[in-house]
Amino acid sequence: MKIHEIEKCLQEVIKECHHLNIPISKQIDPKIRINKRAKSRFAACMKDKRFQDPVFVIEIGNALLEIDEKKVRSILAHEVLHTCYGCNNHGRVWKAYAYKMNRTYGYQIKTTASYEELGLAKPDKTIRYRxxxxxxxxxxxxxxxxxxxxxxxxxxxxxxxxxxxxxxxxxxxxxx
Structure with a gap:
């Protein structure tokens, strides 16, 4: 997938959350950052505190550019749910929202994902000494x-x- 396609998926996931009355933040940056060095995570949701009202930024690893749209949407939904009040972890409230999204839209939002589940080859983590x-x-x-x-x-x-x-x-x- 191309980055603009992933950003479009993000907007659709946000609309789906609103449709289910999931109280996600109104301050989610529509631009997704790509972290080319990320090897152990597929995505992350972070607060950018440079603004007066903190903005949530979603960052993805290169691996997400290689998987199908349904899996990308599940991962994006996982990160969007972290913008809800009290959902900065994978606690009871976050799990309830994830269950609601899974049941309604057929996502497979979980606390973690593996390369195998996403149909990707594991990156080489061999330490290279210089x-x-x-x-x-x-x-x-x-x-x-x-x-x-x-x-x-x-x-x-x-x-x-x-x-x-x-x-x-x-x-x-x-x-x-």
Whole structure:
């Protein structure tokens, strides 16, 4: 689906909530944000407090662009229900509204969703280390994902055995 199609679905879900007299917030941003880095969640509903009256913003992960409309609507409805007073969690009131939406519109709103349920392949969550620090004395190795003080100021650090440390960039080694 395209982002404008998802935003249209959001407006339809909002209308459905109004039709069922579910007291959702009047301050929901019609523009959906895409979080390209999101891997462990499909969507989120957050308050943007930069405004005098907080506006709820719905953010989706890239995975939602790959699933069918009915599943997208269920996830959007899940997030819209979080805008109701007392529904910032998945408590009794939120569950009652979700049940009402499921029963009336055939959604499958749940507290969580999995990649398998949405028909998606699970993303690769393998940790990719960019650096390895090696002790010149005992050969102990320390792996790091990011450039840190240890990487940039290596001469200020020692191994637990007292040995000097050496840094290798694994990105450069894999290119060679």
């Amino acid at each position: 650096y390895v620090i090696v002790c010149k004395k005992c050969s102990k190795k320390f792996y790091r994902q990011k450039r840190s003080k240890l990487i940039t100021n290596l001469s200020q650090y020692r191994c637990q055995c007292g040995g000097k440390l050496e840094c290798r960039n694994l990105d450069q080694e894999s290119e060679a």
